[in-house]
Amino acid sequence: MPRERAQQLVVALATLACCAAIVRAYSIRGAPYFRKPETVIDHVIDSEHHLRPAVLLLREVAPALPTGAKVACVRPVKGAITDETDYFLTAVGLLPRNKVRPPSAVRASEVDYVISVGEPIVLPGYEMLHQSQNGFLYIRTP
């Protein structure tokens, strides 16, 4: 086989092998394959992404939050607030009309609303405003 043809064959085979690897990677990341996903992270790993409930919850509660309100988004572990930054940063992007504060602001009672992903939390001075399978929204009581 002439060298030229051999090279083209190698390139074509390499491309096909890469395409097979892409299809494999996509298939590992799970069904549904032909439906628009609910979030941009629905299939990035083979199980549920830890931020998916947060993205859904933030979308749910966004209409209930007044523009400019101070909000925190936390992911409590056994009822305790952690300093996990992923939820805070995600909320900054998804609640652009609010002042999103880090988890430490919840402990200092500096926020008007607390979004708790997954678990409920006991927050003195706050009451629950919304509840769904993705989490809870609390509002500071006067």
Place this chain on the structure above:
Amino acid sequence: MNSILWTLSSLLVIGLGLPALRFSAVRDLDPLARLAIAFVSGTLFIGIVLYLEALAGIRWSYLSIGIPLLMVTVAFGRRLRAAAARVQPPWELFAVVFLCGYGAYTARITCADLLFFWGPKSQRFFLARGIDYSFLGAPEHFLMHADYPPLQPLVNAFSSLVTGSFSYEGAVLITTGYLMATALVFRGFSMKVIGIRKANLFSALLAAVLTVGFAGGRAAGGADPMLLMFEVLALAAATFSRERGWEWVVAIGLAGAAFTKVEGLTFVITLVLLLAIQRRQIRAVVITLVPAVVLIGSWIVVTRSHGLIDSYRRSEGALYPTNTLLVFRILGSTASYGAAHLPWIAALAPMALGRSARRALLPALAGLASIALAVFFYLHGPSPEFWIRSSAERVLLTALASFVVASAAASE
């Protein structure tokens, strides 16, 4: 629907990129390549327009972006019509890009950093109708790398201004457009040297290798697809073009790379050094460098004046040479892309059958240098494992793209 509109609105920048089609190095290229170069250039130019308006204190609006866009599009529209003629579609490339589009649309290749900082920055710039330094400088936002080159959020803000809102899905989907432009630019420049048949095959290979990387590294929505688009423009022009004006095309690519990511800046330095050694045309080499230096230099001055400098000090930190073996071991395993190192084999295998080592030298060395620089930066972390595992698959895409360009060049 908004995500589709948002993505399509990004194509408006083609109008602003039309002046780039004036260069002799671009004029004779395949029509699809010219269209892609207009898109790549327009992406950089719209970023510069928004950046300059923000510096001048002009609040972004339909008028502030519409007037320059309309004026340039009307003035150079004739070149767009010329670019639309005599198209020979590379179907194999389109098929691969479709795969990437599928992955992006069904949220299989999304970059987590889109949620953590690219999205929030884009969103905030759009709502502030300018670069929001108070947002960037807030202590609680330090993980968003306040001083990171701003092109990606600026371009995202442009599409958001056009459609009236920021779209996370659109920011993921536009990766498909960046990949298409990357491959078409490479195809156009390489076609004149290796012929249309091989250019089609190699451009499909480039797209396939990068899509494996996007899937493995979850790159969509991050800045890496845009960075690669600029890097490949510069590399393809530097490798394959000897026409007048090649240096200006390289300059656009390098300016875009430097203004997109910090890694782009190291790519600029590498390519300019290699060009200086290989071509020995001082004036041309200076031209390739100046726009990148002016853009990123001005950004560093601006961020420094707001007290935001952080990213550019990474190489000043302590070096941990005892981590060398560790870095190579983790880098080696991460670079498998979950596909038994297939992208590397696919990018390099055709080179073994190549005959033109001379032309392949520049992109091959650029690829090697980008790996060496990645190792150098990773040696600055006392415990680099998490850093490498969370970024190497994307950082190494520059080397992969360079090796595909080198393989194509070797097949001359």
